[in-house]
Amino acid sequence: MKKIPTLFRRDPEDRKRLLRDVHPDCEWVLAGEGVPTRKYDGTCVLLDEDGSWWARREVRPGRQRPPGYRPVMTDEATGKTVGWEPIGQSAYARYLAEALASSAVGAPGTYELVGPKVNGNPEGTDGHVLVAHADAERLDAPRDFDGLRAWLLAHPAYEGIVWHHPDGRRAKLKHRDVA
Template structure:
């Protein structure tokens, strides 16, 4: 899976590196209303390939040696990190992934988010480890995602008001673009001058 571009340009000169109100080149189609919004879950990406082998997404920092059998997908020019796949059986997620496979009714070729109690502090509160196909969400969440604005200020406010990690837009031609709530600075608290 290629690294999905972020909707807005990131300011790498600042820490944290929040996004700026400038659309990333090639992502204008989202602002123009194209593509379907899907929920971005806060887990880890895994893939079942056509040979029924499971892989875990892995980033390798510059200067570090990739793990055995690592398949490189791309290298980020800004950070120097290499993105690729390693066999899930040798990954740090092997045990919880095995549990998730048992807990998931059917797995078809494709990418999934591995979620559960031992993944990223389990922000969605899953009781057991599970695999959620990318692009899937309950009807109520899909209806909510359809209301997401597509401008900088609107998305900042909308995402900070919800429990979602972020949004991934899927274009009919296969392109994808993402944005996460943490890409934006937290909104300033509003004060009521009449309160008190």
């Protein structure tokens, strides 16, 4: 799991504001490559090849990493390290257990855990469920700044869009980035 770059560059003076310039690592999206999918608003969990569950965890610079933490990458801009912690020590462990009781889980991979106790339940689910990132809803979205802004504003229930390139690269654009 690597941090997914935002499709458009951020204003260095105000990191909450996007510029119209495409992030250099994401030019493939505007070239028409990749598949756009819905970005769900929950928390990311991983089912590894051994059948163990992990929770996504960001650790700020200078903070202690939790026991068993598996770092994946450090963001150069923020200094935060993104990685995985064993689900058993995560605050989301009991919600994952609820989701597993009601969700069909397939192959190892990443899932979005959504529900009443996750991020205020913006997805509006009645219970905790898992959405496989590999099975995320495919979208018919434009690929230019103005078109994407209008599309996201017209779809306020979506956290955003994630584009998936066949070679594994990804790019994202969140609703809050254009609102």
